[in-house]
Amino acid sequence: MYLDVQYRQRQKAGEELCGDSIAVHRGDDETVLVLADGLGSGVKANILATLTQKIALTLVKAHLPIEEVVETIAATLPTCKVRNLAYSTFTIIRTAADGATELVEFDNPPVFFYRDGLLHDLPRQERRVGALTLQQTAFTLREGDVLVVVSDGVTHAGIGGREPLGWRWEPIARHLEVLVSHDLEAEEVADNLLEAADGLYQGNVGDDTSLMVIKCRPYREVTLAVGPPRQERDDTVMATRLAAADGTKIVCGGTTAKLIARELNRTLEVDLSVDARDMPPPGKIAGIDLVTEGVITIMHAIDALDAVRLHKPRVQVHDVHYLYGRPAKQAAFALARPAAPTPENPAETLARYLRLADRVTLLLGCALNPAHQNPELPMHLGLKFHLVDHLAQKLRARGKTVEVVTYD
Amino acid sequence: MRTIEVCLGSSCFLKGAYAVLDTFVALQRQHGLEDDVRVAGAFCQEHCREGVSVAVDGTIYSVPDKDTARALFTRLFSTESTP
Numbered sequence: 503m504y505l506d507v508q509y510r511q512r513q514k515a516g517e518e519l520c521g522d523s524i525a526v527h528r529g530d531d532e533t534v535l536v537l538a539d540g541l542g543s544g545v546k547a548n549i550l551a552t553l554t555q556k557i558a559l560t561l562v563k564a565h566l567p568i569e570e571v572v573e574t575i576a577a578t579l580p581t582c583k584v585r586n587l588a589y590s591t592f593t594i595i596r597t598a599a600d601g602a603t604e605l606v607e608f609d610n611p612p613v614f615f616y617r618d619g620l621l622h623d624l625p626r627q628e629r630r631v632g633a634l635t636l637q638q639t640a641f642t643l644r645e646g647d648v649l650v651v652v653s654d655g656v657t658h659a660g661i662g663g664r665e666p667l668g669w670r671w672e673p674i675a676r677h678l679e680v681l682v683s684h685d686l687e688a689e690e691v692a693d694n695l696l697e698a699a700d701g702l703y704q705g706n707v708g709d710d711t712s713l714m715v716i717k718c719r720p721y722r723e724v725t726l727a728v729g730p731p732r733q734e735r736d737d738t739v740m741a742t743r744l745a746a747a748d749g750t751k752i753v754c755g756g757t758t759a760k761l762i763a764r765e766l767n768r769t770l771e772v773d774l775s776v777d778a779r780d781m782p783p784p785g786k787i788a789g790i791d792l793v794t795e796g797v798i799t800i801m802h803a804i805d806a807l808d809a810v811r812l813h814k815p816r817v818q819v820h821d822v823h824y825l826y827g828r829p830a831k832q833a834a835f836a837l838a839r840p841a842a843p844t845p846e847n848p849a850e851t852l853a854r855y856l857r858l859a860d861r862v863t864l865l866l867g868c869a870l871n872p873a874h875q876n877p878e879l880p881m882h883l884g885l886k887f888h889l890v891d892h893l894a895q896k897l898r899a900r901g902k903t904v905e906v907v908t909y910d
Numbered sequence: 911m912r913t914i915e916v917c918l919g920s921s922c923f924l925k926g927a928y929a930v931l932d933t934f935v936a937l938q939r940q941h942g943l944e945d946d947v948r949v950a951g952a953f954c955q956e957h958c959r960e961g962v963s964v965a966v967d968g969t970i971y972s973v974p975d976k977d978t979a980r981a982l983f984t985r986l987f988s989t990e991s992t993p
């Protein structure tokens with residue numbers, strides 16, 4: 503099981519720094535997540551929140567009991583003299599590899615928890631540590647569970663504007679439930695939530711706004727073979743590695759597809775059922791999830807990477823508020839999907855697999871230009887390397903682990 | 911069954927292979943040869959320089975445009991020459 507963690511932040515309008523601080527720590531046997539919200543806004547709040555987050559992370563990583571973590575934070579951070587308040591609220595989540603999870607909350611909006619697509623209550627225990635009253639709970643996460651942590655900039659979204667009382671916890675919980683029940687990716691939920699908050703603030707963000715979406719799902723691996731190896735004996739090595747890989751298997755390039763099919767003793771067919779005329783057609787090899795042409799398709803896939811549809815929607819949702827009986831003109835956000843999605847072309851399929859991957863292994867063959875290739879056309883080796891490099895960079899920028907294995 | 915395989919690989923694609931494919935499909939229908947001739951796509955035939963490459967019953971021809979496609983079809987598939 504893997505925790506897909508996606509967070510988004512906006513600072514209060516006019517401030518240069520966000521007064522909330524988020525930490526994501528992935529250890530060998532645990533994941534620690536912290537969201538701290540410093541009192542006030544701007545530089546001071548940022549320093550307070552960062553300090554709280556760093557102390558919490560360091561001590562939780564060192565396996566100190568939660569009481570000690572909180573005591574240390576309380577002792578280290580002065581309370582605000584004017585308001586006599588502890589000056590940073592926080593949420594700490596620690597999940598072990600088996601899903602066993604501890605959640606500690608101090609004055610942040612309660613964490614939203616979804617199981618089987620439905621909002622669930624997490625029975626919290628109140629706990630006093632020094633002057634602070636904490637909410638604490640322990641539970642076990644399992645596949646499909648979603649947790650959403652927000653700072654009060656989200657629950658207050660709209661104050662002074664579209665929502666005089668702010669967005670508030672309950673409506674947010676219901677909004678999230680619709681997103682989660684559609685099995686959206688963590689990043690889609692995070693983007694949608696931020697967009698909705700932005701919409702309520704109408705461009706004038708009244709408070710630091712932070713959110714973190716955590717989705718438990720299987721780890722996704724993609725192995726992609728592109729280009730024939732320079733040494734012929736590496737053909738077998740590359741094909742064997744691809745065939746033995748976990749997860750999704752992809753081949754890009756006609757010549758590469760031929761050698762993979764040959765090495766694996768399978769047939770290669772051109773698939774003309776996909777009607778995409780702006781790139782060469784995909785192919786089919788048994789046991790390989792996607793077979794495409796090389797550079798042209800990869801070029802289109804790089805273009806499609808940012809905007810590609812990650813899932814085919816199961817239900818068409820136009821307006822979330824509509825589902826809850828609120829007049830459409832009050833709807834703060836809409837989740838629009840095209841009624842009849844156009845079929846995916848091979849570049850989009852490639853882009854979708856890559857976007858959904860956590861780890862991408864690129865098996866890059868470095869054979870020199872085959873003599874049969876046309877020197878007038880930009881099919882040369884340099885272009886292929888450049889594209890693979892560019893693709894790897896874009897994927898890394900999205901937080902994916904990318905490994906390039908070359909055969910030269 | 912005879913076959914016409916049009917290369918839709920990178921090079922041939924850029925040289926207009928889909929137009930050549932469409933031409934062969936249209937001619938096949940026009941001549942009512944759907945049951946006798948199979949028109950299909952193919953990956954790189956390793957004759958990129960001379961593309962668009964078209965393999966008819968395994969023999970590779972260079973078919974750069976629709977007109978060449980028509981002429982080739984007439985030559986190889988007109989009723990008289992069909993075995």
Ligand code: FES
Pocket residue numbers: 917918919920921922923953954955956957958959961962963
């Ligand atoms: S791409 Fe058609 S022969 Fe190489």
